[in-house]
Amino acid sequence: MRVEDIDTPALIVDLDGLENNLDRYQKYFDERGIGLRPHIKTHKCLAIAHMQMRRGAMGITCQKVSEAEVMVAGGVDRDILIPFNIIGRQKLERLVALARRTRLTVAADSEYTVQGLADAAAAAGVALGVIVELDCGRTGIGPPAAAVDLAAKIDQAPGIELRGIMTMPATLDQRPLIQETLALFDKRGLPYPVVSGGSTPGAFNAHQIPELTEYRAGEYPVGGVGHLKGGTHSVEQCAGRVLMTVVSRPGEDRAILDGGSKSLSGATYREEDGSTSMGHIVEYPDARIEGASEEHGHVDLSACKRKPGIGERVQVLPVHPCPCFNEHDEIVAVREGEVEAIWPVDARGRIR
C-alpha cells in the first residue's frame, strides 16, 4: 500500500526520519556516557519504544501510571521513571502493583506525596524508588535546603528508596541549582545515583551539565515545527506528519484542509514577527496555517507563488508532536511512500 492510498487526515511517521533521529540522539548520549531515557508521552507507541530500547535506551519515562501500565504490558519493562507526584489510593495501588513487574522510580515534591508512596510501598512490600523534583517553575520543591530535607525524609521512610533528583527542564541555567542541591546531599550523606534532566530542545547541551546521569527526551524521534525552526531537525527529520486533503479554496489566498485541531491538536507556534501558525505544510513552506477549527485547517496562501488545488494532499508538521499524537488512534509508518506498518498509539488518552 502506498501513502496515496491512505484516507485523510492520517498521522504518518516517516521511518527514515524516525530511525535517523533515534540513531543520532542515542549516539550523542552514548558518547557522553549519559543514559537516554526516552519519554514515551510523545509517541505513546510500543513499536517506537521497542526501537528505542533496542538502540540502547536505559529505560523509559512515562508521565502517568496508565502509560507505564501500557508499556510494561507491551514488554517495555526494564526500567521506568514516572516524573510525577502520584497521589490517591487508586493510583498508588496500581503503582505498587506495577513495581513488581519493572524497576520503578517516581518523583515527589512534597511530604504528602512521599507519605502516600511510603505507605503504599510498605503495605505492598515492593521496592519503589523516589527522586526529588527540584522547583524549576512547574512542579518541584525549593529552595535546595527544603529539597534536601524532603530527600532525607524519603531516605528514612520504610518501603521507598531515595534515588536522587530531577529537574524539568535541564537547561544550563539550572546547573547551579543542581550543584547546590547535590552539595547539600553530600553534606547529609544522602545518595543520588540518579540525576535526571529532560526536554528535547536542550538535549544536545546535556553534556554541559556533567552532574546528569540520565536524560529524558520525548519529542526527538519525530520533531515538529519548533524543532524545525530551532534547527535540531531538518524537514526530513521531522518524521511525524499529518496527511491532509485540501477540501476548499474559498478565496485566492485561502485554502481549507480536512484536518484541524482534532488532527494537529490546538498547539500554536509564534513566529518572530508575532504571527502564529498551527503547523508547517511540507509541500507549501510559504503557506501559513493561521488557525484551525476542529476539523478545518485554515491556510493563508498569500505568500505562496504556487497554490494547491481542491483534492490535493499535503503533509503537515504539527507544532507540538505530543498532543498531536494523542489525537490519533493509529500511526501509519511510511518509507519512501510505501506503508510498512500501521501501529496503534497504544497509550493514547492514558491520563490516569
Next chain:
Amino acid sequence: MRVEDIDTPALIVDLDGLENNLDRYQKYFDERGIGLRPHIKTHKCLAIAHMQMRRGAMGITCQKVSEAEVMVAGGVDRDILIPFNIIGRQKLERLVALARRTRLTVAADSEYTVQGLADAAAAAGVALGVIVELDCGRTGIGPPAAAVDLAAKIDQAPGIELRGIMTMPATLDQRPLIQETLALFDKRGLPYPVVSGGSTPGAFNAHQIPELTEYRAGEYPVGGVGHLKGGTHSVEQCAGRVLMTVVSRPGEDRAILDGGSKSLSGATYREEDGSTSMGHIVEYPDARIEGASEEHGHVDLSACKRKPGIGERVQVLPVHPCPCFNEHDEIVAVREGEVEAIWPVDARGRIR
C-alpha cells in the same frame, strides 16, 4: 458509586445540568418553529444524542462521515447533516453507503465537491441531499451569485438533490447574505427546503433570522467557560467538567493539577484584561488556570483567599467542550454526586 470514588482526571457530566440544557434549548426552538439539529461533535456520545432525539431534535449534525457512521450504527439514524465538503474516493464510497441507512445531506462549496458527490451518488443509486455553504469566512462560496450558480449545478446533477443553503455561524449580520442568496434562488426557481444556521453562542438569536428552517448547535448540552462568561449558562448549567486532583503546591500562590491539555484540550480563553485561562475551577472561582502542559494544570492562586491543599479534588470547566470531550474515552454521568452511568465517548477521534 459516588463521584468521590472516581480516579482523576476524569470527564464528568452533571445530569441535572445536562437535562436542563437539553430541555431549555429544545423548548426555545420548538416554540419558534425552528428545527433543532444538535451537532454531536461536542459530546460525541450516543447516550446524549439519543436524549436529544427523544426531546424532539429533528436529526443530528456530524462533522465527519466517521462520526455519522458511529451515530447511525448506534441508532441515531433519522436525519443527518454533514456540513463538510466530502472529497476523495474512500469517503465518498462510505458516504453513499451511509445514505442507504439514513436521510443524509452534505454541504458543498465548489464544483469539485459537487462533481464527486454526484458521481458517487449516481453510481450507488442513492438519494443524497446537498446544500450550498455560503462564505462566512471559513469554508463556503461567495458572492451570492456564485453560490446560486453552484446550486443550479447541484439541481441539474443526476444523483444528488438540491436542498438549500447553510451558513456557519448564523449571526444577525449574516441575514442580508442569506436574504440576497435566497432571492436569487427564487429568481432561478431553485428549491431551498433547508436554510441551516449554526453555533451555540448565537442560538437564542435564531428567531431573528426567520429564514432559518433549522439550527445546528453543539455545545449547549454541556457549556464551557465561554458560555459561563457569555451568560447563556450558569455554573450549574456548565455540565461538562473535568475532575482533577491537586498534586503539588510548589508555592504560596501556585497549585498544580493532575490534568492539563490532555484532559482539557489546549483551548484558551482570553479574559477582558488580556490574561488567558485554560479552565474555570468551580470550587475556586478566583483561581486562574494560567497554563497547562499535557498532564499538569498550572494554577495561579494569588486572587484566592482560601487555597486548596495537596490531595484536594476540584471540578474544572473546560474552555471549549468539543476538543475537551475528544480527549476522553468515557463520560462519568453524575447526579447529586452519585454516578448514574459511565458512557463511552463513542465518536471520539473520528477524524475521517
